[in-house]
Amino acid sequence: MKNKMKRILTVIMVIVLMGTAAIFFIDFRVRSESKKYIVNPKDVPEAEAILVLGAYVKPNGKLCDMLEDRVAVGIDLYKNNKAKKLLFSGDHGQVNYDEVNGMKKVAEKKGVKKEDIFLDHAGFSTYESMYRAKEIFKAKKIIIVTQQYHLMRAVYIARQLGLDAYGVNSDQRNYWGIDKYKTREIAARVKDYFNVNLIKSKPKHLGDIIPVSGNGIVTHDK
Template sequence: MRRVKKFFTGLIILIVVAAVIIGFTMVTINSHVQSKEKDNIVCSVTAAKDSLLSSEVKKLDKLDPDCILVLGAGIKDSQTPSAMLKDRLDTAIMLYKAGIAPKLLLSGDNGTVSHNEIHVMLKYVKAAGVPDKDIFCDHAGFSTYDSMYRAKSIFKVRKAVIVTQSYHMYRALYIAEKLGLKTLGVASDQKKYKGQAKRELREVLARNKDFFKVMVKPESTVGGSTIPISGDGTESHGE
């Protein structure tokens, strides 16, 4: 009986120690990703500040980006972006019209007929007056990692301004850097979003996952023929 008790006591201690080590490691990695990329977030565009300061424009101009990369964020229905995605698209359109970059690269999940982020994103930016030739669509941006990998491998992007919400931006910039892309971020936060606490928690886990993933650099889920960002984006629309 004593041996059994000692065994379970030792097992509990091992579990507690392992949990502490794992927790410490996760917190450390999370902090590392955030601290490494915080200076690469040029600004956060809010509802009260829908234009860029001259200092911010200079920093973005110095990068000389090939494109503005917009990451998908869900849709309400087959015609309507989610609130988060709408804010990302509005920010990207503002940057495009300000002359920050000559192209938009829309990267989202088009994995099923009923969930076609790209169709919604493309329709939205076209309605805002962005010419077809300046819009590139990545239909296989199933994850942040895939979006970054394919931006480089399929669309031959070298430098980009990434648009997403600030909580997600750190990981996007970190992955891009580790894959050899030069990037800066413009965060698209314009309001408080419902369910943000859950997203923040998931993001901590995702930062840890991708911290190790970029060490291996696996290929994206889907490959494909190259569509250089320097050309005409119409062929990528798939409509």
């Protein structure tokens, strides 16, 4: 009986160790493969669109610090002629929660032309935002803007999906809860690694094709 229990415990330990090793290997691979495509704003190649990823919007409509900084960096890239279009991708799945129009409002106040702003109302996850950028908005070359901890996964997904993607870090300050986000990001990298390489799921919503080369006003609902 003791020998049997010992064998069972040994098997469990081996499984746990192998699982842990796999997690760290995948995390390392995602970070290392995307690192060379993350560049500073001055050196990033010109692209068709600047893809700004959504984040939490407060009940009063104000962008959280992370999202505020993402939008600011995206607008700077646009004004420095790194791309002619801005693609704001985020969660607008409910009437009373809207990330993309919050970003649009800021961009318009900063002088971005309405027709140059595209809204992806169904960017419910990083994977879906990248998938839709390619399949719905027909982008081929993009600049992704988000914080560094998130940027590596976003660039990895985009390039695995066939996008010529580069990333620009939007870290501008110390963010509340950043350590928690960084820890959760390891699990997110593993999940999306399997999704983009094996599962290859489709987004919840696809819809009509809206080429990012056109007029962004067709994506506006406000």
